[in-house]
Amino acid sequence: MNAPMSTKPRLFLTRRIPEPGFSLAQEAFIVTGGDEDRPLERDSLLRGVAGADALLCLLTDTVDGAVIDAAGPRLRVISNMAVGFDNIDVPAATERGILVTNTPGVLTDATADLAWALILSVARRVVEGDRMVREGRFEEWSPFLLLGRAVAGATLGIVGMGRIGQAVARRALGWDMRVVYARKSGPLRPEQVPPGARWEHQQDLDDVLRQADIVSLHVPLDAATRHLIGSRELHLMRPGAFLVNTARGPIVDERALVEALAEGHLGGAGLDVYESEPCLAPGLAGLSNVVLLPHLGSATVETRGRMAELAVQNAIAAVNAEPVENAVNPEVLSRMMSPWIDQI
Ligand code: GLV
Helix, strand or coil, X not given: CCCCXXXXXXXXXXXXXXXXXXXXXHHHCEEEECCCCCCCCHHXXXXXXXXXXXXXXXXXXXXXXXXXXXXXXXXXXXXXXCCCCCCECHHHHHHCXXXXXXXXXXXXXXXXXXXXXXXXXHHCCHHHHHHHHHCCCCCCCCCCCCCCCCCCCCEEEEEXXXXXXXXXXXXXXXXXXXXXXXXXXXXXXXXHCCCCCEEEECCCHHHHHHHCCEEEECCCCCCCCCXXXXXXXXXXXXXXXXEEECCCHHHXXXXXXXXXXXXXXXXXXXXXXXXXXXXXXXXXXXXXXXXXXXXXXXXXXXXXXXXXXXXXXXXXXXXXXCCCCCECCHHHHHHCCCCHHHHC
């Protein structure tokens, strides 16, 4: 007797994902791919995705019209295990009626914590100090040794006051900081501002840059935010100010940043993301007043587990035509017809 045909939808996984996401995916789908923790070559992605109902990808995958076409007509959803989705050609997906989802919310605290780790590291020269001690250059205490700048009482500039921007600003309450912020959709409502917080909306990004001692970036990467911070903007920042980027590298013109740091206009920078990741702009790694991390914003066991789980939950909801909370292109939802099972 022939084995009964599986009625599970098919999910193509571009890369290994953490638990409990992986087990959940195996329960709900026939899973292919996901055996290795490295980005797939383009050819393997194009071949692997063929015939999938769902594609679960990561920020290291470029998903464009050709990948969607290679998937074929069963494809319902592209579920990105990331809050950012600049690796996906969303208009190409929308045109083809494919839902795109992301994983917001679950990585807010982890990313805000990392922004603060960079703020404190760069302002207080933590990494320079660590190197000095390890390299045996710490000879004795001195009143002039590795002086940083005060964070408590300083002005924090937040560019992009969404979930993560607000979480960074909330942490600034502990440092008694004034927060100046720019937000695409205007000022926050009063009830969104914690009691006692000094959060001041600025009409113009320039006004944030002119006033802040520390600027932290929290906008998504899109056509409007690519090189949002270039030479002009860096020179609007206060002499000695610090720039922190845990969002996406191309938001900053990295060559211009290296210049502004090398000429001594800025006090330092804390970067978790790079313009041509994982490559660095020439000269960046040679600067002592930068702290450089390898894109660790959401890198905690708890957060990565939740991201993987949520990415799979998004894919499950989409293939079953259930409500999907994290749709990037919700306009597709109204066009999505019956669940995948109708197509068998
Ligand atoms: C990480 O960078 C993310 O977008 O989730």
